[in-house]
Amino acid sequence: xxxxxxxxxxxxxxxxxxxxxxxxxxxxxxxxxxxxxxxxxxxxxxxxxxxxxxxxxxxxxxxxxxxxxxxxxxxxxxxxxxxxxxxxxxxxxxxxxxxxxxxxxxxxxxxxxxxxxxxxxxxxxxxxxxxxxxxxxxxxxxxxxxxxxxxxxxxxxxxxxxxxxxxxxxxxxxxxxxxxxxxxxxxxxxxxxxxxxxxxxxxxxxxxxxxxxxxxxxxxxxxxxxxxxxxxxxxxxxxxxxxxxxxxxxxxxxxxxxxxxxxxxxxxxxxxxxxxxxxxxxxxxxxxxxxxxxxxxxxxxxxx
Numbered sequence: 397x398x399x400x401x402x403x404x405x406x407x408x409x410x411x412x413x414x415x416x417x418x419x420x421x422x423x424x425x426x427x428x429x430x431x432x433x434x435x436x437x438x439x440x441x442x443x444x445x446x447x448x449x450x451x452x453x454x455x456x457x458x459x460x461x462x463x464x465x466x467x468x469x470x471x472x473x474x475x476x477x478x479x480x481x482x483x484x485x486x487x488x489x490x491x492x493x494x495x496x497x498x499x500x501x502x503x504x505x506x507x508x509x510x511x512x513x514x515x516x517x518x519x520x521x522x523x524x525x526x527x528x529x530x531x532x533x534x535x536x537x538x539x540x541x542x543x544x545x546x547x548x549x550x551x552x553x554x555x556x557x558x559x560x561x562x563x564x565x566x567x568x569x570x571x572x573x574x575x576x577x578x579x580x581x582x583x584x585x586x587x588x589x590x591x592x593x594x595x596x597x598x599x600x601x602x603x604x605x606x607x608x609x610x611x612x613x614x615x616x617x618x619x620x621x622x623x624x625x626x627x628x629x630x631x632x633x634x635x636x637x638x639x640x641x642x643x644x645x646x647x648x649x650x651x652x653x654x655x656x657x658x659x660x661x662x663x664x665x666x667x668x669x670x671x672x673x674x675x676x677x678x679x680x681x682x683x684x685x686x687x688x689x690x691x692x693x694x695x696x697x698x699x700x
Contacts, residue, residue, distance in 0.1 A: 411486030
């Protein structure tokens, strides 16, 4: 049974999950930054998505430490499905996500766990971040990262949320989990799902070192594709329910929302016509409200 972050009697701990693809030459920096944490309440999961460089050899060498857990995909499935596998492998009360080419400052784990312990309603925390050059020399604070405005809907503020992203396993387990069909914008998909479970808070400390280079998944030319995936990950504005539905009912409601979200753009980033997404959403209708929402989306599609 997985740990409950609100009732577990053990000391708070953090599973750090890394999805790697051909970033073998950066992994030693990442691992050393985790090993040098002021808190030892962490486990590190490195999931390799069938890299074609020497990542496997490097990971196996680094994994001689018992707190580092290597996992190797049998086929390339993309970053979202790879992170999903790493999250499922852990058991800690909290989860932190890292890019394979990034590092953590020494106090990152300690500060995150302390922040969670003082805020029982918080389900996700993101920190300020330091932008670094390719050699991890600090450049500046990440300019867009800031606290959310409670008066504005979260879908208009996703750009404010950046690394270090950590969240409660209990809250995550109440969602359908990461959408493994997404190849990018995983953080936006995750944020929207966790937002439905509780509070998302900002820790205004630089607790993440982000390596800036053209091969980054959301940088350079990849940024254009990432932006499309971000739109695909967004859901329509909905109020949190005042009463918690039964688990099966809740699951169907969420599935409907997640399938209708792609009606916000003309074509998905997989080049699948939008009408296909809209029609698929009809399969998850379980109320008159769901039917009305889907018909409105189809109407906008036909007459736009």
